[in-house]
Amino acid sequence: MSAKEKKVKAPKQKVNWKVYIKRYWQLYALLLLPMVYLLIFKYIPMKYILIAFKKYSIVKPIGEMPWAANHGMQYFIQAFSNNDFKNALRNTVVLNLLDLVIGFPIPIIFALILNELPFRKFKKTVQTIAYMPHFLSWVIIYGLAIQLFTPTNGLINMFIERMGGEAIHFLDDPVKWVGTYIFLGVWQSFGWNSIVYLAAIAGISPELYEAASVDGANRFEKMWHITLPGIRGTIVTLLVMALGNILGSGFDRPFALQNNLVMKYAEVISTFVYKHGIKGLQFSLTTAVGLFQSVVGVFFLLFANWLARKLGERGIW
Amino acid sequence: MKKKVLSVLLTSAMVMSMAACGSTDAATDTTAATDTTATTDTTVQADTTETEPAVVSELTDGKFAETRHITVEVYDRGNDGGSDPTNNMYTEYIKKGMLEDHNVEVEFVAVPRWTEVDEINNLLAAGTAPDICVTYSYPTIQTYAGMGGVLDMKDYVKDYESELTHLWSWLGEANIYWDQDINDGTLWAIEGKRANPRRILTFIRQDWLDALNLKAPTTKAEFYDTICAFRDNADTLLGKDAKKMVPFSVSYDVGWRAALLIESEISPSITDKEYYVNGFDDRKLTENGTKEAIRTLNKWYNEGLLWKDFALYGSGDATEDDMMKAGYVGAFQHNWDYPFRNGDDSIQANLKRLVGDNAKYVAVDCFENSAGQTLKFGISEAGDRKIFFPSTNDEPLASMLYLDWISDPEHIEYLQKGDEGVTHNVLPDGAIEIIAAEGDAIMNSGQNIDYTITCNGLHFSDDALTSLSMAHSYAGVDPADVETAIKLSMTNPRYEKNVKVAPISAEDGMGEALSSKRDVVYDTALAASADAFDATWDSAIADYLSSGGQAIIDERTSAWEAVYGSSESLPE
Numbered sequence: 001m002s003a004k005e006k007k008v009k010a011p012k013q014k015v016n017w018k019v020y021i022k023r024y025w026q027l028y029a030l031l032l033l034p035m036v037y038l039l040i041f042k043y044i045p046m047k048y049i050l051i052a053f054k055k056y057s058i059v060k061p062i063g064e065m066p067w068a069a070n071h072g073m074q075y076f077i078q079a080f081s082n083n084d085f086k087n088a089l090r091n092t093v094v095l096n097l098l099d100l101v102i103g104f105p106i107p108i109i110f111a112l113i114l115n116e117l118p119f120r121k122f123k124k125t126v127q128t129i130a131y132m133p134h135f136l137s138w139v140i141i142y143g144l145a146i147q148l149f150t151p152t153n154g155l156i157n158m159f160i161e162r163m164g165g166e167a168i169h170f171l172d173d174p175v176k177w178v179g180t181y182i183f184l185g186v187w188q189s190f191g192w193n194s195i196v197y198l199a200a201i202a203g204i205s206p207e208l209y210e211a212a213s214v215d216g217a218n219r220f221e222k223m224w225h226i227t228l229p230g231i232r233g234t235i236v237t238l239l240v241m242a243l244g245n246i247l248g249s250g251f252d253r254p255f256a257l258q259n260n261l262v263m264k265y266a267e268v269i270s271t272f273v274y275k276h277g278i279k280g281l282q283f284s285l286t287t288a289v290g291l292f293q294s295v296v297g298v299f300f301l302l303f304a305n306w307l308a309r310k311l312g313e314r315g316i317w
Numbered sequence: 318m319k320k321k322v323l324s325v326l327l328t329s330a331m332v333m334s335m336a337a338c339g340s341t342d343a344a345t346d347t348t349a350a351t352d353t354t355a356t357t358d359t360t361v362q363a364d365t366t367e368t369e370p371a372v373v374s375e376l377t378d379g380k381f382a383e384t385r386h387i388t389v390e391v392y393d394r395g396n397d398g399g400s401d402p403t404n405n406m407y408t409e410y411i412k413k414g415m416l417e418d419h420n421v422e423v424e425f426v427a428v429p430r431w432t433e434v435d436e437i438n439n440l441l442a443a444g445t446a447p448d449i450c451v452t453y454s455y456p457t458i459q460t461y462a463g464m465g466g467v468l469d470m471k472d473y474v475k476d477y478e479s480e481l482t483h484l485w486s487w488l489g490e491a492n493i494y495w496d497q498d499i500n501d502g503t504l505w506a507i508e509g510k511r512a513n514p515r516r517i518l519t520f521i522r523q524d525w526l527d528a529l530n531l532k533a534p535t536t537k538a539e540f541y542d543t544i545c546a547f548r549d550n551a552d553t554l555l556g557k558d559a560k561k562m563v564p565f566s567v568s569y570d571v572g573w574r575a576a577l578l579i580e581s582e583i584s585p586s587i588t589d590k591e592y593y594v595n596g597f598d599d600r601k602l603t604e605n606g607t608k609e610a611i612r613t614l615n616k617w618y619n620e621g622l623l624w625k626d627f628a629l630y631g632s633g634d635a636t637e638d639d640m641m642k643a644g645y646v647g648a649f650q651h652n653w654d655y656p657f658r659n660g661d662d663s664i665q666a667n668l669k670r671l672v673g674d675n676a677k678y679v680a681v682d683c684f685e686n687s688a689g690q691t692l693k694f695g696i697s698e699a700g701d702r703k704i705f706f707p708s709t710n711d712e713p714l715a716s717m718l719y720l721d722w723i724s725d726p727e728h729i730e731y732l733q734k735g736d737e738g739v740t741h742n743v744l745p746d747g748a749i750e751i752i753a754a755e756g757d758a759i760m761n762s763g764q765n766i767d768y769t770i771t772c773n774g775l776h777f778s779d780d781a782l783t784s785l786s787m788a789h790s791y792a793g794v795d796p797a798d799v800e801t802a803i804k805l806s807m808t809n810p811r812y813e814k815n816v817k818v819a820p821i822s823a824e825d826g827m828g829e830a831l832s833s834k835r836d837v838v839y840d841t842a843l844a845a846s847a848d849a850f851d852a853t854w855d856s857a858i859a860d861y862l863s864s865g866g867q868a869i870i871d872e873r874t875s876a877w878e879a880v881y882g883s884s885e886s887l888p889e
Contacts, residue, residue, distance in 0.1 A: 153561070259631070261844055263837045278442075
């Protein structure tokens with residue numbers, strides 16, 4: 001590695017960057033498109049972050065809105081003295097951590113198992129079936145959940161009652177709801193998330209396996225010593241990204257699945273923002289919440305990346 | 318080496334996109350705002366013309382010289398097989414009339430009925446709200462007014478008075494000025510009028526009562542015995558569907574769907590002041606007897622008398638209606654004409670089709686308070702839909718003319734009865750009988766109230782005809798059943814009074830947050846186990862109060878005292 005770096009460094013001082021642009025301008029031109037996209041849709045709108053520090057009005061341009069009280073920090077103070085927000089923050093972290101702990105390893109395990117399957121056709125079929133839920137919207141999944149899990153008419157509960165058991169409140173008991181939430185999340189995404197691992201596994205040189213076979217390694221040993229280390233980089237990269245999203249959360253999944261009886265555990269930041277911002281018209285408050293969420297997210301990302309590098313992986317940059 | 322630079326660039330692009338990913342939430346929060354700021358410039362222009370006094374001269378014989386264009390909100394109820402709310406026989410009638418009478422082009426904008434507040438919020442924030450907006454939620458209007466997003470109607474109703482004869486004679490001072498600010502006189506909305514101020518009733522399955530040889534309940538205790546009898550005889554009443562029986566159905570919106578029970582626990586001697594101070598929540602969450610009412614419901618829930626899945630279906634979900642239609646529900650409380658609405662698709666009609674000719678719901682009146690009266694709270698000609706103009710409305714005069722046109726008793730009459738032979742028959746005694754219509758002529762809302770925005774309830778140009786026709790105004794429903802409901806929904810009415818105090822700033826922006834919290838309080842307490850009821854209710858209420866409920870109560874108290882002093886009741 002270090003020898004290679006030296007090699008690169010030496011000529012770098014001589015060659016001007018303009019040369020690269022001139023020589024590879026087609027590639028840079030290609031890069032321009034996503035850059036423009038980011039600029040227009042991600043960076044320019046960032047000026048509206050100011051709303052978090054101002055008293056929002058629908059009719060005034062952002063520059064003319066008056067500053068919020070307490071040196072513009074009014075809404076941050078308000079958010080952190082708001083029980084609902086604190087509650088939503090806690091739920092977001094807990095649900096995301098559970099998702100991470102339970103949901104992260106499953107696609108890896110699935111990919112490993114799938115990789116070991118010798119029958120091509122069967123493998124393809126399993127793979128396709130596992131991907132499918134990814135394409136269902138959460139509203140539809142909630143519809144399915146209602147059919148399966150409601151206490152009176154849900155299929156599963158009817159079955160349990162036939163067997164002499166008592167209906168389980170999968171959807172309206174707060175603790176069981178968390179279980180259902182995590183389960184449905186994993187079910188929906190594990191197949192899709194395994195794609196990237198399967199791709200990484202496909203990239204491992206077959207020679208390594210052949211060599212291991214010659215050395216007398218069994219299947220499990222090959223998996224442990226070749227496949228897993230082979231996809232380690234991918235795992236770490238995805239873990240870093242998942243950690244960066246620990247305070248973020250999709251909107252549709254919690255929103256579609258929550259109901260009044262489980263709100264204590266089901267309200268997350270995104271639904272809080274929807275309820276208080278879009279529905280409750282408290283735009284400044286919820287922008288403050290969103291900003292807080294993003295800033296914490298960036299810190300998590302930086303931390304996870306630093307950790308990844310410490311562990312000897314490449315991280316994401 | 319070139320690769321290195323390229324990869325640096327690529328990775329930096331990736332880093333940027335990562336950072337951007339992290340901030341998408343902030344960005345999406347503000348996108349709505351982005352749109353609005355873009356449209357503000359045009360909005361402000363609209364404001365500048367608003368106070369010219371001689372605007373009425375724009376009209377000759379009530380008509381504009383040049384054709385004007387306005388947009389009007391109309392609810393989309395998403396009825397099965399309903400007509401297109403923005404384009405049907407009735408919209409054509411309005412469009413044609415407005416063009417002929419005032420040279421104003423009307424365009425309808427559909428807003429989903431059950432998520433109307435969300436939708437209106439979005440439209441307002443995006444600057445694309447219709448010129449004439451309608452909502453049941455005054456806090457929404459107030460919040461936007463506070464941001465400068467709503468036109469002050471004070472001058473329009475006064476300056477154009479001579480052009481607005483129908484509006485004035487129909488709504489009168491009371492409804493027009495109902496929401497006027499007592500301090501600065503601003504008027505953000507005018508209240509549509511209830512021609513028929515009935516509110517809520519209890520319905521029970523007549524055929525089940527008959528099958529079990531029971532009389533219609535007349536007291537709370539009898540009601541309880543009746544629903545217990547339904548539960549205990551489920552096998553007789555429903556056969557193999559016995560398990561699906563819900564003796565008394567309450568949805569997630571407990572405050573409305575058990576309103577008569579809740580109101581029966583309110584002390585009969587409650588003062589105007591106490592009623593007002595706790596009145597921000599229209600589901601009476603903090604009134605003095607609500608906890609006891611919910612305790613009763615909690616008991617019923619735990620005894621298997623209520624619907625176990627009630628909390629899983631949100632606003633606008635048709636599951637519960639379908640259960641009523643399929644005949645699984647013994648009793649429920651809802652709008653006084655709820656089972657009769659929607660013509661062929663009404664609950665009553667479906668019940669008849671699916672269960673049998675004698676299957677039907679009848680109204681009963683059995684929730685008495687401690688004084689033995691079955692009070693009907695909140696009876697009022699106001700308090701229906703509120704009409705307001707967003708600041709993007711640049712045709713205030715044309716919009717006011719629309720309100721006037723739609724308040725003309727003749728126009729109301731046509732919209733409510735349609736054409737003879739298509740939507741109504743004339744009975745021998747002259748009464749108008751509404752019949753089930755087809756295609757374009759289907760009324761998506763009872764009596765077409767979605768179009769008669771200033772009028773809710775049957776209102777023909779002739780009062781005698783109105784009362785004669787009322788029982789016949791529900792297609793396919795036995796007039797005798799409607800008559801019972803008409804009678805029982807007005808026993809012991811308690812009229813809503815207009816408390817005129819300064820606007821309550823603590824209410825700003827709290828409407829949605831508190832009403833969703835209120836539903837959580839109701840739902841969790843209702844579904845708690847019996848011994849956990851007190852703890853559940855008390856902690857949920859404490860949370861409600863600390864999240865802004867108490868601040869509103871306190872401000873309402875001081876606002877009351879500022880106007881009415883130490884008096885506990887309103888001046889007569």
